[in-house]
Amino acid sequence: AQTVTQSQPEMSVQEAETVTLSCTYDTSESDYYLFWYKQPPSRQMILVIRQEAYKQQNATENRFSVNFQKAAKSFSLKISDSQLGDAAMYFCAYSTPMYSGGGADGLTFGKGTHLIIQP
Amino acid sequence: DGGITQSPKYLFRKEGQNVTLSCEQNLNHDAMYWYRQDPGQGLRLIYYSQIVNDFQKGDIAEGYSVSREKKESFPLTVTSAQKNPTAFYLCASSIRGSGGAAKNIQYFGAGTRLSVL
Numbered sequence: 001a002q003t004v005t006q007s008q009p010e011m012s013v014q015e016a017e018t019v020t021l022s023c024t025y026d027t028s029e030s031d032y033y034l035f036w037y038k039q040p041p042s043r044q045m046i047l048v049i050r051q052e053a054y055k056q057q058n059a060t061e062n063r064f065s066v067n068f069q070k071a072a073k074s075f076s077l078k079i080s081d082s083q084l085g086d087a088a089m090y091f092c093a094y095s096t097p098m099y100s101g102g103g104a105d106g107l108t109f110g111k112g113t114h115l116i117i118q119p
Numbered sequence: 120d121g122g123i124t125q126s127p128k129y130l131f132r133k134e135g136q137n138v139t140l141s142c143e144q145n146l147n148h149d150a151m152y153w154y155r156q157d158p159g160q161g162l163r164l165i166y167y168s169q170i171v172n173d174f175q176k177g178d179i180a181e182g183y184s185v186s187r188e189k190k191e192s193f194p195l196t197v198t199s200a201q202k203n204p205t206a207f208y209l210c211a212s213s214i215r216g217s218g219g220a221a222k223n224i225q226y227f228g229a230g231t232r233l234s235v236l
Contacts, residue, residue, distance in 0.1 A: 004161070006161075033223045035224075043229070043230050044227065044229050044230070045209060045211075045227035047224060047225075047226075050223075091162070093161075093162075095223050095225075097223060105167065105175070105177075106152050106154075106167050106177055107152075107154075107162070107211075107225060108164075109154075109162045111159065111160055112161055
């Protein structure tokens with residue numbers, strides 16, 4: 001079974017600074033997807049960024065980027081120029097791929113990192 | 120607006136009672152999922168369905184039941200056999216199949232908070 005580990009229960013960063021959230025995972029698969037989801041106080045889960053395991057290039061979305069180290073099974077999220085609106089729980093998640101005629105069996109989540117932004 | 124609607128937002132269950140949480144989507148997604156979130160925990164998969172009239176157990180299916188009679192709807196019943204039902208429940212959906220459109224991305228509803236009276 002796949003597992004996802006987030007070793008930082010809470011992180012704090014000054015507004016406009018950069019912060020990196022850690023995530024490691026365990027799998028025997030070679031093809032999979034990794035995600036970072038954000039859960040603000042409203043508790044709505046919002047996709048931040050997605051990485052396909054077969055792509056070596058790290059995904060980026062505006063101020064958010066990942067450092068994907070497949071051999072080390074590491075998938076960290078870097079948030080640049082932190083803003084007050086970035087304050088939330090951040091969850092790392094793993095899934096097996098969907099193929100034509102098939103389907104994914106759900107996401108496996110880490111326990112989350114609570115990100116605090118200091119003004 | 121396309122999206123996933125969960126209702127009710129808050130739900131209370133009495134001892135020995137079954138309660139049903141609603142999840143409806145108008146995204147034309149094939150696959151739907153139910154997750155449970157406890158304080159300090161990540162989301163855990165309860166049940167999922169890839170097509171109508173078919174569903175599979177997730178990691179914590181005991182005490183729960185589902186149905187998938189329509190593509191748009193995937194209701195979750197919390198039965199009296201679930202002894203610790205107090206949690207936040209999230210429904211999600213995604214496109215099934217390969218290709219760029221699939222992307223394995225799951226979209227979530229706003230959740231239902233279930234408490235025991």
